[in-house]
Every structure is written in C-alpha cells, then in structure tokens.
Amino acid sequence: MMTLYTLPPAFGLRNPSPFCLKVEMALTHLGLDFEIATEANPQKAPKGKMPWLVDDGIIPDSELILDHLDKKTDGGIFSALAPEEVAVGTAFTRLAEDHLYWMVVASRWLDDE
Numbered sequence: 001m002m003t004l005y006t007l008p009p010a011f012g013l014r015n016p017s018p019f020c021l022k023v024e025m026a027l028t029h030l031g032l033d034f035e036i037a038t039e040a041n042p043q044k045a046p047k048g049k050m051p052w053l054v055d056d057g058i059i060p061d062s063e064l065i066l067d068h069l070d071k072k073t074d075g076g077i078f079s080a081l082a083p084e085e086v087a088v089g090t091a092f093t094r095l096a097e098d099h100l101y102w103m104v105v106a107s108r109w110l111d112d113e
C-alpha cells in the first residue's frame with residue numbers, strides 16, 4: 001500500500017498544506033489504496049518539503065507525485081487532456097505554486113490585519 005507523508009492538522013484545518021491536499025485529492029479521485037502518515041518537520045522530507053509518497057520507492061514533490069500516479073493508472077489524471085492543455089496547465093501550476101503562492105503566504109502570515 002502507498003503511504004502519503006503529509007503535514008499534521010493545524011490552525012483548525014485537516015491539513016495546512018495545499019500541496020499535501022492536492023496529492024491526497026488525486027489519490028482519492030483515482031480510487032487508489034493509500035494510507036496517510038504525518039510528519040510535522042519538513043526537514044525530514046526527502047527534499048525538505050511536504051508532501052512525499054512512498055510507493056515503489058520515494059517520490060518527493062506534489063507535481064512529480066501526480067506524474068507518477070498518472071503513469072501508474074495509465075493516464076488516470078492527464079490522459080483526457082490534449083498536449084497543449086497539459087502545457088497550459090503546467091504553466092498555470094508554476095504561476096500559482098511557485099509565484100502567487102508566496103504572495104498568499106505573505107498576506108496570510110505577515111499582515112496582522
């Protein structure tokens with residue numbers, strides 16, 4: 001059985017990490033058998049960030065995990081999309097997760113109001 005390592009619940013949320021929730025949602029959507037293990041210290045993660053998946057080996061990073069799950073399920077995530085749509089999706093994912101994400105983090109945690 002696969003094990004998804006995620007952050008534990010915090011701030012009244014079942015999981016404070018959108019990356020962990022994204023992978024959990026994909027695993028659930030695909031109907032795959034998995035268990036969740038929590039790790040509060042991202043420094044213990046293979047790449048220092050949550051989540052990671054243990055399947056046939058260790059897979060870090062939510063995007064790499066989605067690619068792994070897509071291959072494992074013969075296109076269960078991306079096969080309905082044309083290559084152009086996958087490319088546009090990848091671009092928006094980079095924009096949201098690598099750039100806009102930090103603005104959301106700053107407004108949530110650095111702005112007292």
Ligand SMILES: N[C@@H](CCC(=O)N[C@@H](CS)C(=O)NCC(=O)O)C(=O)O
Nearest residue numbers: 017018019042049050051061062063
């Ligand atoms: N590109 C990574 C980003 C994951 C990420 O930033 N996770 C955060 C939690 S939301 C984390 O573990 N941060 C710890 C740190 O940066 O020290 C992915 O998609 O999995």
